[in-house]
Structure formats: structure tokens, C-alpha cells
Amino acid sequence: MYRFWHGEYRVAVNINDYLDIYCPYYEGPPSHGRMERYILFMVNHEGYTSCQHRMRGFKRWECNRPSGPDGPLRFSEKFQLFTPFSLGFEFRPGHEYYYISSPHPNHVGRACLKLKVYVRPPDGSGYDSPEPFLTDGGPSWRPGSMTLLAVLASLLLGLFSWL
Known part of the structure; x- marks a missing residue:
């Protein structure tokens, strides 16, 4: 269950939960300039507090069809x-x-x-991640960076073993 605390938009989730984001949608024909369009970014804490996506952030979704024929965009x-x-x-x-x-x-x-999202640890596990995520200290904040690195490494190993 998702909750908002003390006027701050904060959600607590568990591993394997889904969070649905619905974009603004207009059924009638409002004036084009009044339709809301947003670009949504995942950022580090500094980008969150300053509301600046250019500081260690990446585009996650774009709400760019406020009156599309298929209804509201959902991510x-x-x-x-x-x-x-x-x-x-x-x-x-x-x-x-x-x-x-x-x-x-x-x-x-x-x-x-x-929006701040907290991923709860499993009950009683005291789980602590071995590496930081979305920090200013290095490239580990990027989406799927370890997965991409593993794929590239296996491709290179396969290439060299084939030669």
C-alpha cells in the first residue's frame, strides 16, 4: 500500500511492487497552451533537492500526449x-x-x-546494499550499468575465445 506522509510526496514500496504514473489527460478540447506536459526524471538526492535533472539525472518518461485518442499515458x-x-x-x-x-x-x-520512493527491506533482514546507488561518487547510478557491463564482458570473452 502506498502512503503520502506529512505533505511530502513519499512512497514506500517493497521489492517486486509496481508504481503506476498517470500523465495529465484532457478529454475535451481545452486550449493547447493549458494542456500540461511533463518530462519525468530519476535523479540523485542533490537533483531532487534542487529540482535540477541536469545534475546526475536521466529521463525516465515523457508525458507528451495530454489528449491522445487512447486515453491517459501510464508508465x-x-x-x-x-x-x-x-x-x-x-x-x-x-x-x-x-x-x-x-x-x-x-x-x-x-x-x-x-516524488521520493523508499524501497523497504524485507522484514527483519536488516539488508544493506553493498554498493551505493544514485550517488555522486561514480557511474553506478546509471540504469542497468552492471547488466550492460556484464553483457559487454561476455561478448568480448566470446569473441576472443572464437579467435
């Missing part, structure tokens, strides 16, 4: 330890992850929206 984030996708993101229990929105470039001046 789902699955909080999993491992992902089979090279561009997927892996989450660790006991860590917080940060999302911010940036208005679409044609709609500058709108407020920055923020």
Missing part, C-alpha cells in the same frame, strides 16, 4: 533487484530513489513536481 515502474533489460533499473532495499518533473520545453514556468 509503470517495477521495483526489482535485477532486470533482464539492459536499459532497466535495479533497486536496492533500504534505499531512497528520487523522481522529479520538468515542464516540457514549450511550457516553461510550471512548478517542479517531486
Whole structure:
């Protein structure tokens, strides 16, 4: 179950939970300039507090069809330890992850929206991740970086063993 605490948009999830993000949607024909469009980013803590995605953030989704024929856009984030996708993101229990929105470039001046997601550790496990995620200390914050590295390493090993 997801809860918001003390006016701060914060959600606590478990591993293998899904979080659905629904984009603004307009059924009627409002004026084009009043339709909300956002770009959603996953950022580190510094990017979250400053609401600045250019500081260690990456684009996660784009809400760019506020009146599309198929209804509102929905994006789902699955909080999993491992992902089979090279561009997927892996989450660790006991860590917080940060999302911010940036208005679409044609709609500058709108407020920055923020969401903090805490991934709960399993009950009683005291799990602590062996490596930091979404930190300023290195490239480990990038989505699927370890997966991509493993794929590249296996391809190189296969290439050299074939020669």
C-alpha cells in the first residue's frame, strides 16, 4: 500500500511492487497552451533537492500526449533487484530513489513536481546494499550499468575465445 506522509510526496514500496504514473489527460478540447506536459526524471538526492535533472539525472518518461485518442499515458515502474533489460533499473532495499518533473520545453514556468520512493527491506533482514546507488561518487547510478557491463564482458570473452 502506498502512503503520502506529512505533505511530502513519499512512497514506500517493497521489492517486486509496481508504481503506476498517470500523465495529465484532457478529454475535451481545452486550449493547447493549458494542456500540461511533463518530462519525468530519476535523479540523485542533490537533483531532487534542487529540482535540477541536469545534475546526475536521466529521463525516465515523457508525458507528451495530454489528449491522445487512447486515453491517459501510464508508465509503470517495477521495483526489482535485477532486470533482464539492459536499459532497466535495479533497486536496492533500504534505499531512497528520487523522481522529479520538468515542464516540457514549450511550457516553461510550471512548478517542479517531486516524488521520493523508499524501497523497504524485507522484514527483519536488516539488508544493506553493498554498493551505493544514485550517488555522486561514480557511474553506478546509471540504469542497468552492471547488466550492460556484464553483457559487454561476455561478448568480448566470446569473441576472443572464437579467435
